Amino acid sequence: MTSMLAEPTTDNITPTAPLSADRIVLTGFMGAGKSTVGRLLAAELGWQFADVDAEVEERYGSTIAQMFSALGEAEFRRRESAVIARALGRGNVVIALGGGAPETLTNRLLLEQTTRTAVVFLDAPFEILFDRCVLQEGAAVRPLLMDADAAAQRFRQRAPIYRRCAKHHVSTADQHPQETVTAVLRLLRA
Numbered sequence: 001m002t003s004m005l006a007e008p009t010t011d012n013i014t015p016t017a018p019l020s021a022d023r024i025v026l027t028g029f030m031g032a033g034k035s036t037v038g039r040l041l042a043a044e045l046g047w048q049f050a051d052v053d054a055e056v057e058e059r060y061g062s063t064i065a066q067m068f069s070a071l072g073e074a075e076f077r078r079r080e081s082a083v084i085a086r087a088l089g090r091g092n093v094v095i096a097l098g099g100g101a102p103e104t105l106t107n108r109l110l111l112e113q114t115t116r117t118a119v120v121f122l123d124a125p126f127e128i129l130f131d132r133c134v135l136q137e138g139a140a141v142r143p144l145l146m147d148a149d150a151a152a153q154r155f156r157q158r159a160p161i162y163r164r165c166a167k168h169h170v171s172t173a174d175q176h177p178q179e180t181v182t183a184v185l186r187l188l189r190a
């Protein structure tokens with residue numbers, strides 16, 4: 001006797017497409033959510049998480065604000081590049097860059113030349129980013145946010161740099177961090 005029951009199908013199962021990258025690098029201005037989204041993304045993938053700002057502070061034993069005031073921005077940038085180079089040597093890692101990292105040519109070359117590395121630009125208008133940073137509880141001091149006009153100027157200068165160094169672009173303005181995680185994964189699995 002032939003069964004009238006339909007063959008089971010997999011139509012209602014969404015297969016998880018593999019990622020074509022071994023590293024996801026998040027870039028964007030201060031407050032874009034690189035650290036917050038990066039940590040969530042790494043947890044979701046079961047990957048390591050590397051926060052470049054945190055690793056600079058750990059490796060050199062002082063806060064970024066102290067480095068800026070005692071040694072200047074240029075020395076901070078050298079330290080930042082050293083940490084980025086090391087982070088890019090890892091696999092299955094989500095890397096949250098510091099907001100200014102793509103301004104440095106060395107960092108842009110490192111990103112370009114490291115294979116299987118997906119760079120994602122987390123974007124939002126300056127006013128939203130500024131408010132997020134001001135409202136962030138327990139946030140570390142961001143030296144380059146102390147002067148709002150100068151920060152807005154940097155934001156304008158950097159916008160094309162972020163766009164050029166990232167293949168993927170996510171607009172986060174009206175999203176919660178978890179929605180941004182979903183948007184990033186959708187892009188990278190497309």
Ligand SMILES: Nc1ncnc2c1ncn2[C@@H]1O[C@H](COP(=O)(O)OP(=O)(O)OP(=O)(O)O)[C@@H](O)[C@H]1O
Pocket residue numbers: 028029030031032033034035036037053096097098099132133135136137142172173174175176177180
């Ligand atoms: N859609 C969103 N995506 C990410 N973060 C968001 C979002 N909405 C609000 N936030 C909040 O913005 C704040 C700043 O986020 P975060 O510290 O991750 O930024 P960042 O890009 O790492 O900044 P920085 O370059 O200074 O390290 C956090 O309090 C975070 O919860």
Ligand SMILES: O=C(O)C1=C[C@@H](O)[C@@H](O)[C@H](O)C1
Pocket residue numbers: 029030053064097098099100101141142143144
């Ligand atoms: O936008 C920037 O230049 C910075 C952003 C932060 O992530 C830190 O890397 C530091 O405060 C500088």
Ligand SMILES: [Mg+2]
Pocket residue numbers: 034035036053096097098
């Ligand atoms: Mg951060």
